[in-house]
Amino acid sequence: MIILGILVMMVLGILLMAMLDVLVFQQPFFTVLVQLLPVYPDTSTIYMIIGAFVIAAWVNFKMTDRLKKKYGSKSKNQGGEKRDTKQS
Amino acid sequence: MTLSKVNTVDTFTLQLVFLLSTSIIFGTPSVVPDSWLVGIVAFFPACLLIVIYSTMLALQEDRGLYPMLEKAWGKVIGKGFVLIYSTYFLYIAARNIRDMIELIMSTLLRMTPVPLLTTMFVLLIAYTVLGGLHAIARFASLILWLILFMLLTLAILLMFSSSIILEQMLPFLSKGMWPVVKSAFSFSIWFPYGEIIVFLVFQPQLGGAKGFRKITLYAFLSTCIILSLTDLIQIWTLGLEDKKYSVFALLDAARLINIANIITRMDAIIALIIIFGTLLKCTVFLLACTEGVARVFNREAKDFAFPLAVVAGAFSILVTRNSAEHVTEGLKYVIYTLHIPLQLLVPLLTLLLIRIRYRKGATT
Amino acid sequence: MNSLRSLYILMLCLSLMFMGTGCWDQVELNRASLITGMALEPGQNMKYRVTFETVNALETDPNKGGKGGTPTALYTKEGNSIAEATSRLNESLERMPLLAHIRVIIIDEKLAREGINQFMDVLQRNRYVREDVLVLVAKGYPASDFLKTVYARGQYASYKIQTQVETYRQVFGGIPRSHLYDIAQALLTEGRVLMLGAITISGDVEKSESLDAIKTVYPAAVVRTAGAAVFRGDKLIGYLSNEQTRMVMLASDYVSNTLFSLPGPGGKPTSPGAIGVQFYHMHSHMHVSMDGDKPIFKLHVEGDGKITSIDRNIKLTKIQGFNTVEQLTSDYVNEKMQETFTYVQKEFGVDVFGFGEHYYRYHFRKYKPLAKEWNTLFSRADLDVKSDFTLRRPDLKTQKIEKEGIGP
Amino acid sequence: MNTDNLTTAGEELSSLEKVKQGLKDIFGQTTDLAVVSVHVGQYEGLLCYLTTMTSTDFITGKIVKELSLSEDKEQLSKEETFRELEDCHFSGLKHETLQNMEDSSNKMVLGYAAIFVDGLPLVLAVDVRSLSSRSVEEPTSQNVVRGPKEGFTESADTNMSLIRRRFNNVKLRFEKFELGYMTHTAVYIAYLDGEVEEHILEQVRERLNSAYIDSLFDSGRIEDLLHSKGKSMQLFPTICNSERPDAVCSYMINKRIAVIVDGSPFVLIVPSIFTDFFKSPEDEYQWFVIGSFARYLRYFAFILSLIVPGLYIAVTSYHQELIPSILLTSIAAQREGIPFPAGIEILLMEITFEILREAGTRMPRIVGQTISIVGALVLGEAAVQAGIVSNINVIVVSLTAISGFVAPIYTFGAKVRFFRFGMIILSSLIGLYGLVLGCCLLMVQLTRIESFGVPYLSLFSKWDKRRVT
Numbered sequence A: 001m002i003i004l005g006i007l008v009m010m011v012l013g014i015l016l017m018a019m020l021d022v023l024v025f026q027q028p029f030f031t032v033l034v035q036l037l038p039v040y041p042d043t044s045t046i047y048m049i050i051g052a053f054v055i056a057a058w059v060n061f062k063m064t065d066r067l068k069k070k071y072g073s074k075s076k077n078q079g080g081e082k083r084d085t086k087q088s
Numbered sequence B: 001m002t003l004s005k006v007n008t009v010d011t012f013t014l015q016l017v018f019l020l021s022t023s024i025i026f027g028t029p030s031v032v033p034d035s036w037l038v039g040i041v042a043f044f045p046a047c048l049l050i051v052i053y054s055t056m057l058a059l060q061e062d063r064g065l066y067p068m069l070e071k072a073w074g075k076v077i078g079k080g081f082v083l084i085y086s087t088y089f090l091y092i093a094a095r096n097i098r099d100m101i102e103l104i105m106s107t108l109l110r111m112t113p114v115p116l117l118t119t120m121f122v123l124l125i126a127y128t129v130l131g132g133l134h135a136i137a138r139f140a141s142l143i144l145w146l147i148l149f150m151l152l153t154l155a156i157l158l159m160f161s162s163s164i165i166l167e168q169m170l171p172f173l174s175k176g177m178w179p180v181v182k183s184a185f186s187f188s189i190w191f192p193y194g195e196i197i198v199f200l201v202f203q204p205q206l207g208g209a210k211g212f213r214k215i216t217l218y219a220f221l222s223t224c225i226i227l228s229l230t231d232l233i234q235i236w237t238l239g240l241e242d243k244k245y246s247v248f249a250l251l252d253a254a255r256l257i258n259i260a261n262i263i264t265r266m267d268a269i270i271a272l273i274i275i276f277g278t279l280l281k282c283t284v285f286l287l288a289c290t291e292g293v294a295r296v297f298n299r300e301a302k303d304f305a306f307p308l309a310v311v312a313g314a315f316s317i318l319v320t321r322n323s324a325e326h327v328t329e330g331l332k333y334v335i336y337t338l339h340i341p342l343q344l345l346v347p348l349l350t351l352l353l354i355r356i357r358y359r360k361g362a363t364t
Numbered sequence C: 001m002n003s004l005r006s007l008y009i010l011m012l013c014l015s016l017m018f019m020g021t022g023c024w025d026q027v028e029l030n031r032a033s034l035i036t037g038m039a040l041e042p043g044q045n046m047k048y049r050v051t052f053e054t055v056n057a058l059e060t061d062p063n064k065g066g067k068g069g070t071p072t073a074l075y076t077k078e079g080n081s082i083a084e085a086t087s088r089l090n091e092s093l094e095r096m097p098l099l100a101h102i103r104v105i106i107i108d109e110k111l112a113r114e115g116i117n118q119f120m121d122v123l124q125r126n127r128y129v130r131e132d133v134l135v136l137v138a139k140g141y142p143a144s145d146f147l148k149t150v151y152a153r154g155q156y157a158s159y160k161i162q163t164q165v166e167t168y169r170q171v172f173g174g175i176p177r178s179h180l181y182d183i184a185q186a187l188l189t190e191g192r193v194l195m196l197g198a199i200t201i202s203g204d205v206e207k208s209e210s211l212d213a214i215k216t217v218y219p220a221a222v223v224r225t226a227g228a229a230v231f232r233g234d235k236l237i238g239y240l241s242n243e244q245t246r247m248v249m250l251a252s253d254y255v256s257n258t259l260f261s262l263p264g265p266g267g268k269p270t271s272p273g274a275i276g277v278q279f280y281h282m283h284s285h286m287h288v289s290m291d292g293d294k295p296i297f298k299l300h301v302e303g304d305g306k307i308t309s310i311d312r313n314i315k316l317t318k319i320q321g322f323n324t325v326e327q328l329t330s331d332y333v334n335e336k337m338q339e340t341f342t343y344v345q346k347e348f349g350v351d352v353f354g355f356g357e358h359y360y361r362y363h364f365r366k367y368k369p370l371a372k373e374w375n376t377l378f379s380r381a382d383l384d385v386k387s388d389f390t391l392r393r394p395d396l397k398t399q400k401i402e403k404e405g406i407g408p
Numbered sequence D: 001m002n003t004d005n006l007t008t009a010g011e012e013l014s015s016l017e018k019v020k021q022g023l024k025d026i027f028g029q030t031t032d033l034a035v036v037s038v039h040v041g042q043y044e045g046l047l048c049y050l051t052t053m054t055s056t057d058f059i060t061g062k063i064v065k066e067l068s069l070s071e072d073k074e075q076l077s078k079e080e081t082f083r084e085l086e087d088c089h090f091s092g093l094k095h096e097t098l099q100n101m102e103d104s105s106n107k108m109v110l111g112y113a114a115i116f117v118d119g120l121p122l123v124l125a126v127d128v129r130s131l132s133s134r135s136v137e138e139p140t141s142q143n144v145v146r147g148p149k150e151g152f153t154e155s156a157d158t159n160m161s162l163i164r165r166r167f168n169n170v171k172l173r174f175e176k177f178e179l180g181y182m183t184h185t186a187v188y189i190a191y192l193d194g195e196v197e198e199h200i201l202e203q204v205r206e207r208l209n210s211a212y213i214d215s216l217f218d219s220g221r222i223e224d225l226l227h228s229k230g231k232s233m234q235l236f237p238t239i240c241n242s243e244r245p246d247a248v249c250s251y252m253i254n255k256r257i258a259v260i261v262d263g264s265p266f267v268l269i270v271p272s273i274f275t276d277f278f279k280s281p282e283d284e285y286q287w288f289v290i291g292s293f294a295r296y297l298r299y300f301a302f303i304l305s306l307i308v309p310g311l312y313i314a315v316t317s318y319h320q321e322l323i324p325s326i327l328l329t330s331i332a333a334q335r336e337g338i339p340f341p342a343g344i345e346i347l348l349m350e351i352t353f354e355i356l357r358e359a360g361t362r363m364p365r366i367v368g369q370t371i372s373i374v375g376a377l378v379l380g381e382a383a384v385q386a387g388i389v390s391n392i393n394v395i396v397v398s399l400t401a402i403s404g405f406v407a408p409i410y411t412f413g414a415k416v417r418f419f420r421f422g423m424i425i426l427s428s429l430i431g432l433y434g435l436v437l438g439c440c441l442l443m444v445q446l447t448r449i450e451s452f453g454v455p456y457l458s459l460f461s462k463w464d465k466r467r468v469t
Helices: A002-025 A029-036 A044-060 A063-070 B008-026 B035-041 B043-059 B065-073 B075-107 B114-130 B132-160 B178-201 B208-238 B249-255 B267-296 B301-318 B323-360 C002-021 C082-091 C109-114 C121-125 C143-147 C157-171 C180-188 C211-215 C242-251 C319-347 C355-362 C364-370 C374-380 D002-008 D016-027 D056-071 D078-089 D101-109 D156-166 D198-210 D245-253 D274-278 D288-317 D325-334 D342-362 D365-386 D391-404 D410-430 D432-448
Strands: C032-042 C048-055 C072-079 C096-098 C104-107 C134-138 C195-203 C221-232 C235-240 C258-262 C275-291 C294-310 C382-391 D033-040 D043-050 D095-098 D112-117 D123-127 D172-179 D185-192 D240-242 D257-261 D267-270
Touching (some): A002 A029, A002 B267, A002 B323, A044 A063, A044 B301, B008 B075, B008 B132, B008 B178, B008 B208, B008 B249, B035 B043, B035 B178, B035 B208, B043 B178, B043 B208, B043 B323, B065 B075, B065 B178, B065 B323, B075 B114, B075 B301, B114 B132, B114 B301, B114 D410, B114 D432, B132 B249, B132 D432, B178 B208, B178 B267, B178 B323, B208 B249, B249 B267, B267 B301, B267 D432, C032 C109, C032 D325, C048 C143, C072 C082, C082 C096, C082 C121, C109 C134, C109 C235, C121 C180, C134 C157, C143 C157, C143 C195, C157 C195, C157 C221, C235 C242, C242 C275, C242 C294, C242 C319, C275 C319, C275 C355, C294 C355, C294 C374, C319 C382, C355 C374, C364 C374, D016 D033, D016 D043, D016 D101, D033 D056, D033 D112, D056 D078, D078 D112, D078 D123, D095 D101, D101 D112, D101 D123, D156 D172, D198 D257, D240 D245, D245 D267, D274 D288, D288 D391, D288 D410, D325 D391, D342 D365, D391 D410, D410 D432
Parallel strands (some): C032 C104, C294 C382
Antiparallel strands (some): C048 C072, C258 C275, C275 C294, D033 D043, D095 D123, D185 D257, D257 D267
16 A cells, blocks of 8 residues: 555656646646656656655565564573563 | 643744744745845734634644545545645655755755765655654754754854944835735745644644644744844845845855854855754655555555655655756745645635534534 | 674675765865965956966975975966866866865956956855955056965965955055955945955065075065055946045945044145054944035044154143144044045046945935936035044153253 | 472472482582571471572571570470471561472572471571672762762662662662563662652563563663663663762652662663763752853763764865865865875774773773873874874864763763764765764654653653653
8 A cells, every 4th residue: 555655646746746847837748747757867766766666665565574574583582491482 | 652742832843943944045035125024024914824724723623634624525535635735745845855955065065966965865854754743843942942043143253243234224115015015925925934734734733723823823923033033134244135146145144254264164054054954844744744645545654754755855856957947936836836725725615614514513 | 683784784884985985075185275366367368367376285384394395386277267267277287176265366457447247257156265255456467476476484475465455454444345245245236336455566576486585584576455446337447545545445434443644734744743643443424415416425434542643742631632633633534535535536436435325225215316327426526524533542651752941 | 219209399398308309409419508407496407598698607696596595495396386486586587488399499599598397398488698799889980079989889788778878768669670580680679759750660660570581680781671662773872870879869859760780780760861861960069050061061072072073074075165274274284195085084093092992991900001001102193103194183083082981971972982983984975964964863863762751852841741652
């Protein structure tokens, strides 16, 4: 759901900016939209947007918890008698 | 985490720093010679905004802006409006980041790639957003001391380096009162004061309608005083005519400080203080945006913090190609297409709708 | 978790490596050289010829004790704009130029006559050039010669010129405020005329290029302040001497302490029995009014000072003594002010005193219609100077030490 | 006989042989286990205790004398002698009656002497614990010029007596907890009833009870346990520790709880906010103006030690236009022959300083002086002469190093030094902008942390009752 949220916000944001650019530059909607998309000189924005989606996916699928389970470190205060291993 | 009230003094500082931070960089747009009057004149229509917002709150037992939209416009349109408001907040946050980056690139750094600066700043904002409103309010009180201290030292040092000449403000109202009032109504009411609508989103935590009215009034009053004082300092040092030509007026005023060639070159410190201010302002906007998106996609607001912040960073690079477009867009078009409808018309309509819809039935 | 921890350590090392190279904006001090002075002249085959004074840091530090070389090195570049000349500097300079510490910009007379506003923009727009950089006009000598003068104790030329101008303005007030910021201010405000400080050289420049010039008691070439350069719009039209500049500065209230030496009773300035009066706090107020189409300027000068020297015997123990000296000073100042006023009216016909600016600020509506032909109005106006000075104390001696009669 | 003995060791303790055998099984061959046969009334009995937990004259003086007294009483049954022994003879000491062997051995480990009577299933455990501990000396890490010279010692009892002596007040409460299932160390919390916020007390009790660690030798270990759960990496310490009883008492007066761990002279103060780390008790004993001046000096030193190296790098290699010209020319003159960029140079000096400091603390006291001489003279001067490092760099590094030590609480100082490296790296990457981002991060972190619901750094907001973190 988070990825969907981010996608919707992305599209809405770009639409808003395109609308404003139409007003400012008085050009038709499509030429403005093409200039607005992260083409040169703002190519770096593509990486940022991809980064945003990666983080969104990371949070969406709770990767950190999965990673913790996979290589969860043997925390020092385990061990000893077989008490109920309630993690503090 | 129980939703407890942020105490009143913290809310006041939060709103004050929120209003002050970006408007300090540019000051009121110097379309009119006596720009310091514009700030004062803009105060009175701004109170009208407070009245609208507080009546909206009073009607709905202090629930936030988003539930009110849904209640007034029904489920689907309400959600649409929530999304529109979230994009509006995201857009303004992107513009603020762009302002700050422009300032940094023209005072501190030169060749460093802008995306790197924006990403670092944006990650910091996301980290602050995770902290929740209480932490941001306390952070605001910390920054308020910094900003006030900076303004005070600026004024005193300018006086000592004898570059404050009171005569320079003098052809007072040379073009008469009307341009001042017109510019107050067309620019200043929306730019610093209108953005207070963001605080409607966190109302349950910020002390309901009565609290909102009282605190925001004090915040508006002190912002108006501080802003007009800063404008006055700029006019006294740079002169009425010269102020039009400087992109960052406060910065140029700070460059004139020169006491015996030792205490000089203070302009970089002004730039640093403005980073703190912008950080806070963008955090509040992003908090409101994450709240809205979380409400629509019913997920935890905290999950949206980092992705949305990076999206805001990407937008801040895309939003304008050069500073001329940035300024014209900001002054003319954004006000008619975004500020006026979303800060005035939509709240008014929601108010009317709630009053009609719930006049007959019991106020649910 | 420990895999994550090793990730953190890896990232830390990465950033450390990054740090080593230093990133985009990093300019190491030993790979950069400070530019402390600029001299602008009309170029032979290009529009401008710019001479840069770069500092060799080791030499300027007296206790560091450099190898005795000259503290500065001059590089001359030609370009169709100042910005182009600056960027071409690296054709001969091996280090990165740092413009942030420029102290003095000297403009050649010929360039000043053509108008300075065409090339000033890069200096006002560039964030490195501070607003309080001195802009001076070179009188009588090409601008680059001023940077060739050499001084003892590792002082470089522009540092010396800046301190000299600052102290001269504080002590005598004979040079106007001529910072970069004042140029923008003067060109924009109504009724104000641009006046820049003028400097000239006494002595022979060729001999003073090497360090041995400072081995002699009398330095080969010394930069001297030469009053003010008056501009109409942004074009140079003439010069004012030091005394005249002082009077103009006094009228526009920029002078706070100065010294007047009143000539003796013989009437001629060289007649014996002169009186020296030192002022510490001087203020002047203007009042401009229009009588028909002829402006009337009222100038009220006040001063608070002390008597430094009397070459003829006036009894300063009596009140009468002080009154006569005060009366003498105010007559002298009124007369000098009137003299300078008529000289400026005749010679330049341009409102150098700032009456126009005063009228613009305080009576904008009345000033607006006259704005265009203010200068012609100025040259027809007449000035009424009133000055009252209070002299407090005669320093250590009551009167001139002369033998009055026989015995104590 | 041995086998069933093992199984029934817990319940029936009639014959002394079985008891001896049982003890042998539990304690093995530890040399400090003393099993003495003794006369209880007219009956045979066994006195068992751990010699290391008590002093011999305590045993001979108290226990043996009492037992010999009970011998010349007239003929009584086993139970009466046992009751009489318990009521009148050992009434002065803390004692308990136990049934089985396991409890008694647990008690013996805690410093009790167990008295078995032949044929009687009851065991009398008497508290004979008296450990020799360090006498009360002057605190080493937090010393003041004007103020009491007493410092806490390792044994929790003396620490508690130091606190009780200062609080002749009925409201002072001590609560005992046991932590660490291997070491069973005693942890006491001390607070003034009525003064302390109830919800903070609840949190502390809940945290201590649910603490799950195997061993506890110093109060530092439980500091991160007492932190609020689930908070990500906390950059700033939220629990203050102190070695001075007067400091702890002044904290306890304004609504704090002291946590005393047996075996560590550092008492923890919970909850503590940012300003506590800059309070040294000396401030109250002097004229308040001097006291507050010293405190503001510490704040300034804290900021100085964080910002100055980063600022030096940013100003000399990124924004030369920020410092006056004369200063810049003199710095440029000194840095003329230096091979490294400013960032690496500062880092180099910082690391050498850290090595020196570490060597200074680890080095035995007598050799310690040589470290400072070697450090300052040889490394500093030689490096400058050799032209590896510039003079102003040595000044900057030593200034920040010294101002790093001004914080009265050592652990706080250690963390600040950690942030300084972060600032150096940030400012050598992107100049002043990086430095400001670093400061923003620290300020955000400062305002975010809440120790036990108390906002860590707040200029206006009071303690928030309802927040639970």
